[in-house]
Amino acid sequence: MTISEVSEKFNLSPDTLRYYERIGIIPHVNRNKSGNRDYSEEDCRWIEHIKCMRGIGxxxxxxxxxxxxxRQGDEANHARVELLIEQRKQLLSKMEEMNRVLERMDEKIERMSKQ
Incomplete structure (x- = not known):
């Protein structure tokens, strides 16, 4: 797939895709004979995963x-799991805070609706 096709498929700008590749969160993307990026299904799975993870903050x-x-392989599985567990804890904390804010907003809406 071309960068334009991938950009449209994942609703990410070509600049974002290039940036993700440059900083290493998308593995190196192969290039076609003309030198243009040629995204594989594996590349697309990475992009989908990264977009999901960015979407949750x-x-x-x-x-x-x-x-x-x-990239370190199976010997780093434990470290990857620990990283994800820590991020999950942080996400739950953010969700709890958002729920508190949502409850306050609902109370305010209810009070204002009765006026």
């Missing part, structure tokens, strides 16, 4: 570390 630095651990 994982910092780029964490994703870089995750990919580094992935």
């Amino acid at each position: 994982l910092p780029v630095e964490t994703l870089i570390r995750y990919v580094e651990l992935y």
Whole structure:
């Protein structure tokens, strides 16, 4: 797939895709005879995974570390799991805070609706 096709498929700009590749959170993308990026299904799976992780707020630095651990192979599985567990804890904490804010907002809406 071309960068334009991947950009459209994942709703990411070509610049974002190039950036992700440059910083190493998308493995090196092969190029065709003309020198243009030629994304494989494996590349697309990485992009989908990275987009998901970014969507829940994982910092780029964490994703870089995750990919580094992935490239180390099975011996780094435990470290990858620990990284994901820590990120999960942080996500749950954020969700709890958002739920508190949502409850306050609902209360305010209810009070204002009765006026």
